[in-house]
Amino acid sequence: MQAKKFLSLIYVPFLLLFSFGCSDENVAPQFENIVSYDLIGSISKEEVNERFCNNSLIKDFVNFEVEAYKITYMTPNFDGTMVEASGLVLIPQVQGSAKLTSFQHSTLAKSPDPAIDQEDRAPSYLSAENAEIYLSAVLYAANGYLISAPDYIGYGSTGDMFHPYEHAQTTATTSFDMLVATKELTEFLEVNLTDELYLLGYSQGGNSTMALHKYIEENHSSDFTITRSAMGAGAYHKTAVGDYIFNFEGDLGFPLYLYLWVMDTYDKVYLQRGLAYYLNAPYAQEVINGGYFAISNTSPQEVFTEEFIAEINDPESDFNVALADNDIYDWKANAPIKLYHSLEDNLVPYFNSKDAFDAMKARGSTEVLLETYTYNSSVEPDEIHGAGGTKFFSDVISKYFRFGI
Structure with a gap:
């Protein structure tokens, strides 16, 4: 619903x-x-x-x-x-x-x-x-x-x-x-x-x-x-949006569907790491099985892995370079x-x-x-x-x- x-x-x-x-x-x-x-x-x-x-x-x-x-x-x-x-x-x-x-x-x-x-x-x-x-x-x-x-x-x-x-x-x-x-x-x-x-x-x-x-x-x-x-x-x-979403503390107040989609797009285009790099269990499998709109959690700090969040906070990281390419x-x-x-x-x-x-x-x-x-x-x-x-x-x-x- x-x-x-x-x-x-x-x-x-x-x-x-x-x-x-x-x-x-x-x-x-x-x-x-x-x-x-x-x-x-x-x-x-x-x-x-x-x-x-x-x-x-x-x-x-x-x-x-x-x-x-x-x-x-x-x-x-x-x-x-x-x-x-x-x-x-x-x-x-x-x-x-x-x-x-x-x-x-x-x-x-x-x-x-x-x-x-x-x-x-x-x-x-x-x-x-x-x-x-x-x-x-x-x-x-x-x-x-x-x-x-x-x-x-x-x-x-x-x-x-x-x-x-x-x-x-x-x-x-x-x-x-x-x-x-x-x-x-x-x-x-x-x-x-x-x-x-x-x-x-x-x-x-x-x-x-x-x-x-x-x-x-x-x-x-x-x-x-x-x-x-x-x-x-x-x-x-996009770089500012990435910082806003992926570093957000607590419940975002709306679903993460679209941001997962953007994230997965940039992974497919630039990095090819797979969703398990970005998403904690069980959310990676939820998305793999049911698509982006199946995600059940709206708290970024619970959904995304520590490794990925650390990368978001490094302006020189590969993912931030991908974000910047779409600014x-x-x-x-x-x-x-x-x-x-x-x-x-x-x-x-x-x-x-x-x-x-x-x-x-x-x-x-x-x-x-x-x-x-x-x-x-x-x-x-x-x-x-x-x-x-x-x-x-x-x-x-x-x-x-x-x-x-």
Whole structure:
């Protein structure tokens, strides 16, 4: 029950506005990036409004019918092997030009327990169970944003693979290659695009968006010019997060699932030690047998081995080097970025966005903004992370992407 309650904070509908709701495959010959594309449906303006119970606050954003495609494309995994990844493309049926937008989704659980596993909520399924995509992404598309939403490796066509959770390099290349494939599909379908590019994502999606923005500016600035990026509640400062979580004394107050997943990812990518190095008995076996969401203890000092905690406190240790390789908070951005974070968020601490804001400003980034949400006692502590997502998706479409504020 605890696992299900916690997971609801990750993927439950975020927006008050966005969160409630009353084909044959074509192999793509001669495409450079697309392996296949599949029209999976059309969504009328009436249907978009119906998904939001014809809420009057939504209607002004619903301007276009939307066509939904699943595409597959080639991209490198964390070990350098090429895999056939998948994602969702939402194309607004505009009369003029659409605005290309990369939409990075938040955490979807991978678990051997079918009651927890969320493979079927990856973007390319366009599942009604994933409100972030079924409602939020579709509404953005109906407002004129052409959505490129990668499933990430480990979901969709790569659902049988390990998901390298918040490994910055893999996240960035997977999202970038999806963006390239999306642009190729629009050219094939003769969809006109503006010269704009928008990026957005919340929680894991915020981390993914920061990684993608950094990757584009450092490696592909001649291919894409980013207009604006919106990032909500991402764990950008991994070394600080590691110190906060693994050195925490007492009951953390929320489950360790996601942090175990990040830890295991960095072990697989960099170190290959196995879970028994990091976790005391019986927790290592719990996770080996039942997955990350089977962990029964929320006290880091009881869960993690003394050897691992000692390593966390050595800045030169191998694991800290791995964490530092995934720090994406301290760099100079050329395109505007707006960070959003709830001050009282204990799942993804606020310092992630504050540290990024301070570091990027100090490096002379062209424009970095920080929106701080506060709730005090108006929202239960374990609901704050989700409440921040509610405000994030609303503020981005109604303010930041429209007016830059």
